[in-house]
Amino acid sequence: MKCVDDFRLMLGKQELVPIMIGGMGVDISTAELALEAARLGGIGHISDAMITSVSDRRFNTSFVKDKLQRFRAYIGNPDKSAVKFDLGEIIEATKLHVGKTMEAKRGAGMVFVNCMEKLTMNAPRETLKVRLEAALDAGIDGITLAAGLHLASFGLIENHPRFRDAKLGIIVSSLRALQLFLRKSLRTNRLPDYVVVEGPLAGGHLGFGMDWAQFDLATIVGEIRSWLQAEKLMIPLIAAGGIFTGSDALAFIEKGADGVQVATRFTVAQESGLPDEVKQEYFKANEEDIEVNLISTTGYPMRMLKACPAVGSGVRPNCEGLGFLLDGNGKCSYLDSYYRELAAQPEGAKLSVKDKTCLCTQMRNFDCWTCGHTTYRLKDTSRKLADGSYQVLSAEHIFRDYQFSKDDKIALPE
Ligand SMILES: Cc1cc2nc3c(=O)[nH]c(=O)nc-3n(C[C@H](O)[C@H](O)[C@H](O)COP(=O)(O)O)c2cc1C
Numbered sequence: 001m002k003c004v005d006d007f008r009l010m011l012g013k014q015e016l017v018p019i020m021i022g023g024m025g026v027d028i029s030t031a032e033l034a035l036e037a038a039r040l041g042g043i044g045h046i047s048d049a050m051i052t053s054v055s056d057r058r059f060n061t062s063f064v065k066d067k068l069q070r071f072r073a074y075i076g077n078p079d080k081s082a083v084k085f086d087l088g089e090i091i092e093a094t095k096l097h098v099g100k101t102m103e104a105k106r107g108a109g110m111v112f113v114n115c116m117e118k119l120t121m122n123a124p125r126e127t128l129k130v131r132l133e134a135a136l137d138a139g140i141d142g143i144t145l146a147a148g149l150h151l152a153s154f155g156l157i158e159n160h161p162r163f164r165d166a167k168l169g170i171i172v173s174s175l176r177a178l179q180l181f182l183r184k185s186l187r188t189n190r191l192p193d194y195v196v197v198e199g200p201l202a203g204g205h206l207g208f209g210m211d212w213a214q215f216d217l218a219t220i221v222g223e224i225r226s227w228l229q230a231e232k233l234m235i236p237l238i239a240a241g242g243i244f245t246g247s248d249a250l251a252f253i254e255k256g257a258d259g260v261q262v263a264t265r266f267t268v269a270q271e272s273g274l275p276d277e278v279k280q281e282y283f284k285a286n287e288e289d290i291e292v293n294l295i296s297t298t299g300y301p302m303r304m305l306k307a308c309p310a311v312g313s314g315v316r317p318n319c320e321g322l323g324f325l326l327d328g329n330g331k332c333s334y335l336d337s338y339y340r341e342l343a344a345q346p347e348g349a350k351l352s353v354k355d356k357t358c359l360c361t362q363m364r365n366f367d368c369w370t371c372g373h374t375t376y377r378l379k380d381t382s383r384k385l386a387d388g389s390y391q392v393l394s395a396e397h398i399f400r401d402y403q404f405s406k407d408d409k410i411a412l413p414e
Pocket of ligand 1: 022023024025028049114116147171198201202203204205241242261263265267370371372374
């Protein structure tokens, strides 16, 4: 009987274990987690989401505090159009996060950065360009363009000296999205080096509407595989979303995927950035505790644990220090919801905003517990300890379980 380890993912000349740990913002897929995947011969992702905040936590910089100082006067003002990022600070933070990670890299695998393009940062084009270029400057092996795929992204970096040597990939959830991207980037004469096809059971934001349950990853992978073959496009295809065991991964690879991207099982790894008590919430979750809702200000549906503090929170917007979701005109749907509720709030009552959440604040505080559909199965991957908590697993244990397990088995930790 075969297992995932019988296959290899070829990215150009590089031969890899066909397991990619997906990007999980904001610093849930930490450098430590990504570095483990690379050490074991696969691909790990760090994320550049909310990069200044991540740099402050990781390197003791003060980017968020400094920005807050500059724009303090806008607290309480719903018009945030003047609250801009300093591009130099984004570059510095990216170079620190990416550079220090790459310095620590060991092993035959690769480390990529997940770039959520929906972080429009009150100047979508300019900020995206410097994020991508700074990551390339800092030596990242590759970039995965995600959420809110900016069709012109390749064009933004086509003059960078590493444009043709770094691995560049995209995440799509439909053949149509892939076709649109390829058409738009034709001019740069460069195909993506890989395409992650993400189905409706994934964690984070979904590339589907609220009718996500009507879609199925295997069908979408099949459609894209056939189209790529018909067009004679040799782009490795990575399947993602709901792949929980080595056997699930093998099934996709045997049907023509070149590899898999997985994330949910690693949310409870020692190396995951989630605080320990939040990891226990993920372990304990049952299927009915998970929902797909529309409270993310990106406009995309997002899957999360219903009980997380982000749902119904009425926190004051923190655009002055953070502001990653401000669109090109300084707007964010949470601002509208927050000020609407504030105006309607009776004196002294606790403010609760139900339709949107302040994604920046909640993600920074690890209070938005986004997760994949299979989170309710995490309890089956570990052991319950005497105090009722679950044993946290090493990333190596989970990675090797995907790589070597057969027969739908999940190896429990020692
Ligand atoms: C906690 C969590 C956070 C995520 N954050 C991001 C993200 O910031 N950007 C992104 O492109 N995908 C994100 N994802 C999606 C994963 O990278 C991955 O493609 C998907 O979850 C794989 O499915 P699985 O979780 O069922 O294994 C996230 C997933 C999880 C579980």
